Amino acid sequence: MDVDSIREPVPPLLALVPRLRRLARALACDAGAADALVLKTLERALADEEKSWARLVRQLCDCWSAQPDRRRTPRTAVDAAMDALPAGQRGAVALVLVGGLRYAEAAERLGIDIAVLADRLARGRRALAERLAA
């Protein structure tokens, strides 16, 4: 037994997986690609001592940023609309509108300036509204 298993987090990592899959889906636009992203994120999280939601989001963003446009087949209207966005806009929309992150947090996770985040978020939002006729 190593030290990691004694410091079992509350709530356990498993309880955070549905929320992680939700956010990953917004970034990846496809169920299979999203779960591949979640798998990679969880592998990192398990090797990490800290297992908080904030840390998971950071790891998810890192995994996604390394390969933001991996092959995918969107099957729903929302997935297709998100898929049509440039990766930068999709990241901003996913983190703020789906993940509920503050602008400052989202900008930090994506490694961009907050003004750039606000710009990409606005463009992404406009494009989604037009596409989904919401």
Next chain:
Amino acid sequence: VKTVGEQTLFAFADGELGPLRRDEVEQALAEDPELRARLERDRRLRAFLSAHYDAVADEPVPPRLEALVLGGGASRSGRRRRVLVQAAAGLAAAFVIAWIVAGAL
């Protein structure tokens, strides 16, 4: 009343404005039905996105992911560590046997 730009309206919807600018937007909203309609369109978009992604969160966790988490990292690095530990244990056992055998001779 100042005109409210797109980014400002979104920042208002996202709760990102400070109290002064928030008051300005609220005042503009009270006086401008077109602005209210824009805000309402954005609210609908957010609700639509939420509903779509909430459905993903409600799905059962795929067994592959559940097994990974419950296995506490049966990941590549975890397996590699276990193989190393087993190899070290095997080597230690071989030394002990060799020592006993050497002692018996």
